[in-house]
Amino acid sequence: RRIWKACVDASMKEFNKTYALLDVDIKHVIGESFYEDVINDVIEEARKIARESEGALIVEFDDMPPAMLLKSNKSTTYFARDLAAVKYRNENFNPDLFLYHIGTEQSLHMKQVFRTAQMLGWRREEDFVHLAHGLLRLKEGKMSTRLGRTVHLKDVLLEAEKRSLSLIEDQSLKEKRETATIVGVGAVKYSTLKVHYKRSVVFDWDEALALKGDSAPYLQYTAMRCRSVLRKGGSYTAFKSLSKEELAVVREMIRFKEVIEDAASNFSPNIVAAFAYRLARTYNLFYEKNKIVGNDQRMAITEATLILLSSALYLLTVSLPQKM
Numbered sequence: 175r176r177i178w179k180a181c182v183d184a185s186m187k188e189f190n191k192t193y194a195l196l197d198v199d200i201k202h203v204i205g206e207s208f209y210e211d212v213i214n215d216v217i218e219e220a221r222k223i224a225r226e227s228e229g230a231l232i233v234e235f236d237d238m239p240p241a242m243l244l245k246s247n248k249s250t251t252y253f254a255r256d257l258a259a260v261k262y263r264n265e266n267f268n269p270d271l272f273l274y275h276i277g278t279e280q281s282l283h284m285k286q287v288f289r290t291a292q293m294l295g296w297r298r299e300e301d302f303v304h305l306a307h308g309l310l311r312l313k314e315g316k317m318s319t320r321l322g323r324t325v326h327l328k329d330v331l332l333e334a335e336k337r338s339l340s341l342i343e344d345q346s347l348k349e350k351r352e353t354a355t356i357v358g359v360g361a362v363k364y365s366t367l368k369v370h371y372k373r374s375v376v377f378d379w380d381e382a383l384a385l386k387g388d389s390a391p392y393l394q395y396t397a398m399r400c401r402s403v404l405r406k407g408g409s410y411t412a413f414k415s416l417s418k419e420e421l422a423v424v425r426e427m428i429r430f431k432e433v434i435e436d437a438a439s440n441f442s443p444n445i446v447a448a449f450a451y452r453l454a455r456t457y458n459l460f461y462e463k464n465k466i467v468g469n470d471q472r473m474a475i476t477e478a479t480l481i482l483l484s485s486a487l488y489l490l491t492v493s494l495p496q497k498m
Contacts, residue, residue: 192327196359197493204259212258212261213255216254223293272301274305277308287302308369308373337383338357353497356495357495361382364447364490393450393451394487400476403476423453423456426453433449437489
């Protein structure tokens with residue numbers, strides 16, 4: 175147990191370094207071992223719906239295979255420990271929803287856990303959502319420990335920062351490094367979040383760090399372009415008749431509320447990412463074809479674009495640099 179505890183402590187120390195790079199703060203970290211002292215109570219409660227089979231304790235369902243609570247040697251299973259976690263979370267946090275972000279290969283297991291929680295009267299089955307995600311792959315193919323084809327997230331983030339330095343001009347070395355961190359980490363986050371969680375992500379350095387196309391640097395650069403335009407000043411008046419390019423930008427902007435509601439109800443940040451990319455692309459076309467500074471209406475469109483683009487990136491936890 176001493177060795178195990180040392181491994182846990184060393185692992186968490188490294189995990190937290192990576193979370194810090196991602197600007198992620200996790201409030202509660204509760205591992206499987208936490209439930210060791212309470213799992214017997216959960217199993218005893220579950221006996222009212224379970225039965226013994228060849229020395230093991232199982233829960234049966236009408237429409238799927240049975241799940242095992244105790245093995246024949248009386249050791250507990252993932253299923254039992256996941257039930258203990260549901261009970262603990264329900265009693266201590268009482269959440270509106272239980273969201274499980276676990277791979278698609280665990281779909282049957284999660285259905286069994288959710289159904290059992292309902293059978294025990296803890297929660298309704300619809301209170302649980304399994305966000306069954308795909309895999310992260312490299313261009314060379316699926317990651318494989320055996321083939322030596324694995325990538326550590328921390329190394330990816332550090333490499334992203336390093337590569338981002340080449341995108342940055344006209345800054346001191348300190349400013350460059352700060353900007354590179356924002357651009358690099360944003361590129362990694364966005365390249366994952368722009369893909370629906372059910373689909374596998376194929377990570378491509380060139381695509382993730384491109385200044386053109388569906389990438390975080392492209393969106394960050396567009397926001398910086400809006401800021402640059404707005405720094406040149408101008409007052410805003412009521413909208414007059416809109417040109418073709420102006421109308422295209424406004425049409426994208428007015429969808430923002432609908433996009434946020436859709437993304438939230440479907441647990442799909444990729445919907446926000448798609449909106450941000452469409453808005454940036456439409457604004458850049460408008461920027462290229464119109465003189466903006468000195469035109470109140472176009473300055474107003476630019477400010478609104480910056481506000482909505484910044485808001486979308488904020489929801490995706492992608493930060494904006496001071497300049498780029």
